[in-house]
Amino acid sequence: MRRGGEIRKARRGEREPGLVAQLRRPPGGRDARIMLLAQALDRAGTGLWAAACVLYFTFVIGLDAGQVGILLGASGVAGIAGSPLAGHLADRFPVRSLLIGAHLLRLVALCLLLLVTDFALLLPVVAVTHLGDRAAKTLEMLFATRVAGDRRATYQALSRSSANAGYALGAGLAAIGLAVGTRSAYHVLILANALSFLVAAALVWRTREPRGRGLVTAPADAAPQTAPAAGGPSPWRDRGYLRFVLLDIPMSLDDSILAIGIPLWLVSHTTAPHELVPAFLVVNTVLVVVLQLRVSAKVQGPRRAAGAVALYGLTTLLCCVLLAAATGGGAWAASAALLAAAVLVTAAELMRSVSSWELAVSLAPREARASYLGVAGMAQSVQKSAGPLLLTGAVMAAGPAGWIALGAAVAGLSLVQRRASLRRLDALAAEPAPAGAAAPA
Secondary structure, eight states: OHHHHHHHHHHHHHSOOOHHHHHHSOTTHHHHHHHHHHHHHHHHHHHHHHHHHHHIIIIIIOOOHHHHHHHHHHHHHHHHTHHHHHHHHHTTSOHHHHHHHHHHHHHHHHHHTTTOOOHHHHHHHHHHHHHHHHHHHHHHHHHHHHHHGGGHHHHHHHHHHHHHHHHHHHHHHHHHHHHHOSHHHHHHHHHHHHHHHHHHHHHHHTSOOOSSTTTOOOOTTOOOOOOOOTTSOOGGGOHHHHHHHHHHTGGGTHHHIIIIIHHHHHHHHOOSOGGGHHHHHHHHHHHHHHHHHHHHHHSOSHHHHHHHHHHHHHHHHHHHHHHHHTTSSOHHHHHHHHHHHHHHHHHHHHHHHHHHHHHHHHTSOGGGHHHHHHHHTHHHHHHHHHHHHHIIIIIGGGTHHHHHHHHHHHHHHHHHHHHHHHHHHHHHHHSOOOTTSOOOO
């Protein structure tokens, strides 16, 4: 009996600490804690602006719906270049300095919105803002994978939990400015977002530069290594890695399904009340904050991450089946189906957030991971630009059958991604590529 009690006590002692405890002592120590705070403040400012930007461009600047669509679409395309540019520069310059520069670039671009009202000038200003956004996100994760080392999955979970909490806080505070509705109120929201960039830059300045340019992650006891040579492996010539990035685009569709697909489907194809739309964001935010750390603890390592890709496909398929079924009942049945779909797409997001970055790191050659991860970051940027068009122009236009086809396609591609990732992991383990050699396909 005593031995059984000792075993149970040991098992309890081995459990992962809670969210608050790990935020106090995250992987990477002091520098990781400062970076998590910087990210939370940054996302709070982003939440302020995201909730107000469309209304600001419409009612304050005076753009029509077509101009707003062009503006946001063009900025999304510009953001695609942010990730590979950040990865390319991170192989040559300190990540800490680059991240401070990205925050300051966004600060200047956002402040210009207070002065610019001409549509032709707004295009480059908003494009630069989105370019800086994507570059900053990639640099934050490059920094994290260096300071957190092998515990990068845990750090990623903490990052997503704090960032989602910050974003929700910002979106909630934006409601105050939107309720006032004056030009000055919108300007206050813009300045608050700009202030978040300034504070984030100041916090990043207090951190120390992680060791090992381009290496991204190294064991704590490893000796310092030099930067890769100029002729090192290029992700643009690595067909196996480009295949992973290409397949990672549909593995990120949960973002568009939650933000655009479910709300528009509710409004246009179901009898559910429109007041239900804000509940989808609430469900998503709460579940991510509460569950992300637990999910990451169960998906440690690249092979489990590859398994999570298959679960992503299955969960997305179930979500799409529920969306297709939401059109066949009354208001209560439709509401239940849509809320269940929001839960499932959040589960898919939890899987994706763990698997995508872990595989992006593990499938890249060690000596050039920064540039490889910059290319991997393009997948989400492309999805943010193409995903809304896919959903509105093809999936929803085809009705319930469109959702079934989308879910089946994502599920099938997830199995392809899983198999290709496992094969590449086996190849990398069997024959580690020497510095400067091409990575296995």
